[in-house]
Amino acid sequence: xxxxxxxxxxxxxxxxxxxxxxxxxxxxxxxxxxxxxxxxxxxxxxxxxxxxxxxxxxxxxxxxxxxxxxxxxxxxxxxxxxxxxxxxxxxxxxxxxxxxx
Numbered sequence: 001x002x003x004x005x006x007x008x009x010x011x012x013x014x015x016x017x018x019x020x021x022x023x024x025x026x027x028x029x030x031x032x033x034x035x036x037x038x039x040x041x042x043x044x045x046x047x048x049x050x051x052x053x054x055x056x057x058x059x060x061x062x063x064x065x066x067x068x069x070x071x072x073x074x075x076x077x078x079x080x081x082x083x084x085x086x087x088x089x090x091x092x093x094x095x096x097x098x099x100x101x
Contacts, residue, residue: 043069052068
């Protein structure tokens with residue numbers, strides 16, 4: 001990718017603030033171009049009779065409750081993506097005991 005699909009200006013490949021991997025970024029309009037699959041992976045963290053829910057901080061449905069989940073990255077398995085997304089949340093200790101495709 002050489003140019004921003006939003007404004008047409010050149011892009012650079014760098015790690016955006018708050019991210020952990022490089023993305024194509026446009027300094028002119030601030031667009032971050034994500035090149036990952038449009039697949040979402042998540043978990044259902046259970047502790048005894050309780051489950052972990054997260055309150056959405058962004059649109060769509062900001063403020064609504066959801067399970068820990070997010071978009072997969074390139075070359076990531078569903079299990080890796082689900083684990084990564086769950087690690088982002090304040091879960092003291094957890095382990096994955098099952099995986100469903």
